Amino acid sequence: MVHISKPEFYVKVKYKLDSLRSEGYSVFYESIEADKEIDSLQKDLIYRKLRSITGFYPDYSNKKQFKVLQIKGFVQQSQSNTGIIDSLDVQADLPINKLIALYEKEKGEVLLSDYDLKTPLKDKYRTKIDQQDYDFLIDTLRNRRLVEMVKESKAEKIAVIYGALHRLPLFTSLSKQDSLWHTVQ
Numbered sequence: 259m260v261h262i263s264k265p266e267f268y269v270k271v272k273y274k275l276d277s278l279r280s281e282g283y284s285v286f287y288e289s290i291e292a293d294k295e296i297d298s299l300q301k302d303l304i305y306r307k308l309r310s311i312t313g314f315y316p317d318y319s320n321k322k323q324f325k326v327l328q329i330k331g332f333v334q335q336s337q338s339n340t341g342i343i344d345s346l347d348v349q350a351d352l353p354i355n356k357l358i359a360l361y362e363k364e365k366g367e368v369l370l371s372d373y374d375l376k377t378p379l380k381d382k383y384r385t386k387i388d389q390q391d392y393d394f395l396i397d398t399l400r401n402r403r404l405v406e407m408v409k410e411s412k413a414e415k416i417a418v419i420y421g422a423l424h425r426l427p428l429f430t431s432l433s434k435q436d437s438l439w440h441t442v443q
Contacts, residue, residue, distance in 0.1 A: 259288065259419050261335045268333070272341035275417065279346075284413035286350035286404070287342050288420040290316065293353045304358050305379055307368040311361070311395050313387045315379045340419065350407035350418070351400055361395050397427065405431040 260267070275285055292301050309315045333339070352360065362368060377383055401424055408416060409432070418428065432439040 259335065259340075259421055261421065262332055263335070264331050265333055265339065268335065268339040271419070272339065275341040275419070278417045281415070283415040283417040284411065285342070285347040286407060286416055286418045286420075287347055288351045288424070289349050290351055290354045290357060292355050296355050300355065302379070304355050306370055306374050307358050308354060308395075309379065309383055310368060310370055310374050310385065311387075311391050313383060313385055313392075315383070317380065342419065348407065350404050352403050357395065357399060360399050365391065365394065397424070400424070401427045401431065404428055408432060409435065
């Protein structure tokens with residue numbers, strides 16, 4: 259999956275997901291959207307912590323931050339344009355509030371500076387990013403969760419709709435645990 263592309267790309271994704279479902283696949287998808295019971299103040303704090311670790315606020319509609327959205331015809335990925343169905347498909351990712359909680363459990367509390375707290379989430383944000391912390395949050399914790407979800411699933415066939423960079427770590431982790439895991443093109 260790519261998170262920003264032309265609409266026709268997502269039409270193909272939606273068609274493919276519909277086809278896979280009709281062939282008996284369970285669909286697992288990526289989304290770090292916060293749990294619904296989290297209030298707006300908690301969400302704000304969690305997203306500021308995320309931004310302090312990664313250097314960005316994950317709102318692809320923010321054209322200041324994601325310049326590719328200024329290119330005519332590009333849109334962001336959404337559940338509707340990819341054909342994700344909440345009631346049918348499985349969110350095999352960590353909601354941002356749980357992701358940050360896991361990060362803090364393993365790495366310690368994320369302390370926010372005045373700059374972190376005063377800079378609006380959608381404004382330009384400048385900070386030095388620790389690549390190891392970034393990778394741990396964005397890749398390690400989320401890939402760990404995805405592997406657990408796939409391993410524990412009773413589904414015989416699973417279609418995983420996740421960012422392309424997660425593919426190799428997912429397959430490598432699953433293959434280490436069971437050499438029978440394979441991908442289908």
